[in-house]
Amino acid sequence: MILVFGGTTEGKQVASFLDETHIPYYYSTKTEVSFQGKGIPIYGALTKHELEQFCITNKVKCIVNASHPFAEVLHQTVAAIEITIPIIRFEREFTKRINHELVTYVSSIEEAIAVFQQKKYDSLLALSGVQTIHKLTSYWKSNTTWFRILDRDSSRAIAEQANFPSEQLLYGYPQHVKEEILLYKELAPKAIFTKESGVNGKLDQKISAALETQIPIVILKKPLLSNRYLCTNSIEELHQKIIVYIE
Template identity: 75%
Template sequence: MILVFGGTTEGKQVASFLDEACIPYYYSTKTKVSFKGKGIPINGALTKHELEQFCIANNIKCIVNASHPFAEILHDTVASIENDIPIIRFEREFTARVKHKLVTYTNSYEESLCEFNKRQYKSILALSGVQTITRLKSYWENNKSWFRILDRDVSRSIAKKANYPSSQLLFGYPQNVEEEINLYKELKPDIIFTKESGVNGKLDQKISAALKTHIPIVILKKPLVSNRYLCINSIEELNQTIIAYIE
C-alpha cells in the first residue's frame, strides 16, 4: 500500500496515476473532502506516533506527500517518522522569482508584518488563504483588510473563530488576470499579500495583476522541506520511483 497526503491538485494527480497503475493506496487529507479515486480516503491530522503506527498496521511501502507547499506541520511530521520507508515529496511547478521594485519576498509572517508597518501600508488584500487570518491579526485589527478564502463552510468557520469581519471576506478565485486586475482596481488596497504557491496557486496571475495596477505585492516564500524527502515534480519520475519501491 501507498500512503498519499493530498487535498491538492498534485494529490489528485498522484491518485490518478495510482488508479491507472492499479496500485492500492490510502488518500489522506486533513479535513473530509469529496474523493472519487479508487484509493481508500482517510482524514484527520496524524501525530508522529499515529503515523508510524498507521504505516506498520497497513504495511505502507512508500509515502507520497503531495500536500500544499505551506502544510509545514505535515511536512515536518512525515519527515520525522522513524519507519524505514521511502518518503517522496511530489511538488508543484514553481516559476523563477520576480525581480521588480513592487515585488517583495519575505521569509516569515513576522517579516511580512514588519514590511507592512515599515512601509506604513493602511490597507491589505490578502490572497493567502484562511489559515493566514490569525497570523496577520495584529495588522488587520488596526487596518482595513480583505481576505479571499475558499467558498466552503470550514473556511467560514475558521474566519469566524478568529473574529474576522464576515463583510470583509471574499470567496473563490478569479479565472484570469483581467478578473484579478478588476478586483484590485475596485478595492484599491495599499498592499497585496500572498504566498509563493506556485503555478497551481496562480501566483503569476497575482503578480501580473499587481504590476499592471501598480500595487506593491508581498510574497511569503515557500518553506523548505527536510532533505529526507526525495523531491519529484513529474508523474513520469514518480512512476519510475514508486515501481522500484514496490517491486
Template identity: 50%
Template sequence: MILVFGGTTEGKKVAGILEEYARPYYYSTKTEIDFSTGQYGQYRHGAMTAEDLQAFCIAQDVKAIVHASHPFASVLHETIHTSAQALSLPVFRFERSYPEKQEHPLIRYVDTYKAATGWLEQHPVKKLLALTGVQTIAPLQYYWQQHATIFRILPRESSLALAKAAGFPEEDLILEMPGDDLQQASALIKQYQIGAILTKESGESGFLSTKIKAALENNIPILIVRRPVLPEAFIPVTDAASLIGHLNRLGL
C-alpha cells in the same frame, strides 16, 4: 501499500497516476473532502500525530509515502519526516511548479509574515489584500486589527466559520475560489482600492503568476512569503515517469 498525502491539485494527479498504473494506495487529507477512490484507492481523513502516522503505516503495511500536500503544511512536513525516518520509509515529494523569481521593485519575497507586516508598517498602504488563506487570519490579527485588510478565502462553510471564530469582520471577506483570470484579479484590486497584496509562494497551482501580474498591472507592491524548506530526505518527483520509476525500483 502506498500512502498519499493530498488535498491539492498535485494530490489528485498522484491518485490518477496510481490508478493508471494499478498501484494500491491510501489517499489522506486533514479535512474530509469529496474524493473518488477509483479501483485501487482507499480514502481516509483526519490529522495525525507522528505516533498516529507510524501506527497507521504499520497497520496498513505502507511501503512508501507520496507527499503531495500544500507546500505551506509545515506541521505535516515534520510529521511525515519524523515518521518516515522512524520506519525507514522513502518519502517522494510530488512538487508543483513555481514561476521563476522576478527582480522588480514591486515584488518582495520575505521569509515570514512578521517580515511582511513589518515592511507594511514602514510602507503603509490604504488597504491590504491578503491572499494567504483562512488559516492565516488569526496569526495576522495583530495587523488587520490596526490596518484595513481584505481577506479572500475559499467559499466554504468551514472557511467562513474559521474567519468568524478569529473575529474577522465578515464584510471584509471575499468568498471566492482563486484562479488564473488576470482581468478578474485586476478588477478586484480596483474594486476594493487595494494598495498592496500579501500572498504565499504557492506556485502555479496557487496562481502565483496571476497574482504577480495583477499587482504589477496596477502598480502596487506584492509581498510573497517564501515556502518552507523541505527535509533533505524527501525525494522530489514531478511527473508520472519519475514517480513510477522510483516505485518500480522499490518493487511497488
C-alpha cells in the same frame, strides 16, 4: 500499499496515476473531502506516532506527500517518522522568483507585517488563505484588510473564530489576470499579500495583476523541506521511484 497525502491538484494527479497503474493506495486529507479515485480515502491529522503505526499496520511501502506547499506541520511530521520507508515529495511547478521594485519576498508572517509597517501600507488585500487571518491579527485590527477565502463552512468558522469582520471577506479561488485586475482596481488596497503557491496557485496571475495595477505585492516564500524527501514534479519520475519501492 502506498500512502498519499493529497487534497491538492497534485494529489489528484498522483491518485489518477496510481489508479491507471493499478497500484493500491490510501488517500489522506486533513478534512473529509469528496474523492473519486480507486484508493481508500482517510482523513484527519496524524501525529508522528499515529503515522508510524498506520504505516506499520497497513504495510505501507512508500509515502507520497502531494499536499499543499504550506502544509508545514504535515511536511515536518512525515519527515520525522522513525521507520525506514521512502518518502517522496510530489511538488507543483514553481516559477522563478522575479526582481521588481513592486515585488517583495518574505520568509515569515512577522517579516511581512514588518514590511507593511515600514512601508506604511494602511490597507491590504490578503490572498494568503484563511489560516493566516489569526496570524495577521495585529495588522488587520488597525488597518483595513480584505481576505479572500474558500466558500465553505470550515473557512467561515475559522474567520469567525478570529473575530474577523465578515463584510471584509471575499469568497472564491484565484482568477485569471483580467479578473484579478478588476478586483484589485475595485478594492484599491495599498498592498497585496499572498503565498508562493506556484503555478497551480496562480501566483503568476497575481503578480501580473499587481504589476498592471501598480500595487505592491508581498509574497511569503514557500517553506524549506527536510532533505529526507525525494522531490519530483514529474509523474514519469514518480512512477520509476514507486515501482522500485513496491517490488
